[in-house]
Amino acid sequence: MPVKGEVPWDKAPHTDAKHRIYRAYLDKWYPILLSDNGYPSVTYAEGFAGPGVYKDGSAGSPIIAIQALLETPQLAGTEKTTRFVFVDDDPRCVKLLGDELRRRFPDRPRPHGLMPVSVAEGPCSDAFEPALEAVGAWYQPILAVFDSWGNAPVPYRLIRRLAQNPSSEVVVTFMPQHFIRFVSQLSEDTDGVFGHDSSWRAVSDIPDGSKKKAFLLGRYRSMLAEAGFRFLLDFELVTVKGESLYLVFGTNHRRGLEKMKQSVWEVDKVQGIGFRDPKDEYEEALFDLTDPQLEPLERMLVTRLAGAGQIRVENLREWALFSTVYREQHVIPALTKLRNRGQVECDRTRIERAALVRLV
Ligand SMILES: C[S@@+](CC[C@H](N)C(=O)[O-])C[C@H]1O[C@@H](n2cnc3c(N)ncnc32)[C@H](O)[C@@H]1O
Numbered sequence: 001m002p003v004k005g006e007v008p009w010d011k012a013p014h015t016d017a018k019h020r021i022y023r024a025y026l027d028k029w030y031p032i033l034l035s036d037n038g039y040p041s042v043t044y045a046e047g048f049a050g051p052g053v054y055k056d057g058s059a060g061s062p063i064i065a066i067q068a069l070l071e072t073p074q075l076a077g078t079e080k081t082t083r084f085v086f087v088d089d090d091p092r093c094v095k096l097l098g099d100e101l102r103r104r105f106p107d108r109p110r111p112h113g114l115m116p117v118s119v120a121e122g123p124c125s126d127a128f129e130p131a132l133e134a135v136g137a138w139y140q141p142i143l144a145v146f147d148s149w150g151n152a153p154v155p156y157r158l159i160r161r162l163a164q165n166p167s168s169e170v171v172v173t174f175m176p177q178h179f180i181r182f183v184s185q186l187s188e189d190t191d192g193v194f195g196h197d198s199s200w201r202a203v204s205d206i207p208d209g210s211k212k213k214a215f216l217l218g219r220y221r222s223m224l225a226e227a228g229f230r231f232l233l234d235f236e237l238v239t240v241k242g243e244s245l246y247l248v249f250g251t252n253h254r255r256g257l258e259k260m261k262q263s264v265w266e267v268d269k270v271q272g273i274g275f276r277d278p279k280d281e282y283e284e285a286l287f288d289l290t291d292p293q294l295e296p297l298e299r300m301l302v303t304r305l306a307g308a309g310q311i312r313v314e315n316l317r318e319w320a321l322f323s324t325v326y327r328e329q330h331v332i333p334a335l336t337k338l339r340n341r342g343q344v345e346c347d348r349t350r351i352e353r354a355a356l357v358r359l360v
Helices: 013-033 061-070 091-104 124-135 156-164 176-182 188-194 198-205 209-227 254-266 295-305 313-323 328-340
Strands: 041-046 081-088 117-121 142-146 169-174 231-238 244-251 274-276 344-346 356-359
Touching (some): 013 041, 013 061, 013 254, 061 081, 081 124, 124 142, 176 209, 198 209, 254 313, 313 328
Parallel strands (some): 041 081, 041 142, 142 169
Antiparallel strands (some): 231 244, 344 356
């Protein structure tokens, strides 16, 4: 849907955090995928690209994505191809994005053949796939960013095709509030967002607000898994004002999951932005300014260990990677805190990867 207000618009506080995560991830993504042992080409594509600029003059995500490539020293002289595909259905955004790209990159930084940039106007559901076709993106890795206003109108067919394309990944902005608020008015088309499954509508029978959000995220995750993404990561960006935005990431590569987590945890925390693990029922922010908050992980570890007897620390590290927003590296410090409080015991003097732990 075209933007309701003026273009460009004011940048919301959590947009900065989102952009820093994109940038941190792209700083890892380009060099890995385009390494000597990697692929001959990759495509960065956005289905809801925006105008490339905010009211205060700061860069939008399309510009950030190109800057990340150009500022990757390992790729300075590369002969590999990087395609950029940007789609938006608001003609003002398309025009401004074109202007902004020319203003920011007045001299073509790379020959067209090595860096084609395409800007297309139209709804993501109709224009995204043909735009990818036109630049020859399929059968090589695609990082697809679907940063709508949170209603994620992305056809299931497209998500499935991306999941099956080599080394391709998706980042989707998801706002459960949109679906909670409008559940009775949203047509059958909206079932398409959840993989043509109407079970998300049961959200109206759930009385509790945070359980509603968790339920819808769960439905969205199920759709991505069904489409073929093996590893999923979702987290909630929380601003000082208490606004929230969910980012959902799907990949088929463990390394992609590790690098996305690393990016989330790297992002500067002293900006009043926190992250929450949607699976933490206490909805506690993960950062208290500078220190990672391990309490949600400690609670999840206690639940994981309950009734499970003893578990090897390495298995808990794997579990943290695949089933929480925490990194593997957070597990030993969290277990150490639990042991210091007498809640966990260990078969070794130090809690290390090969050790066995259990609840006291
Ligand atoms: C949140 S903004 C994108 C911001 C951008 N990713 C950034 O971070 O700089 C969402 C954009 O999606 C566009 N949009 C909304 N519905 C759309 C649709 N169905 N298809 C394509 N674009 C759409 C809007 O015009 C708007 O520019």
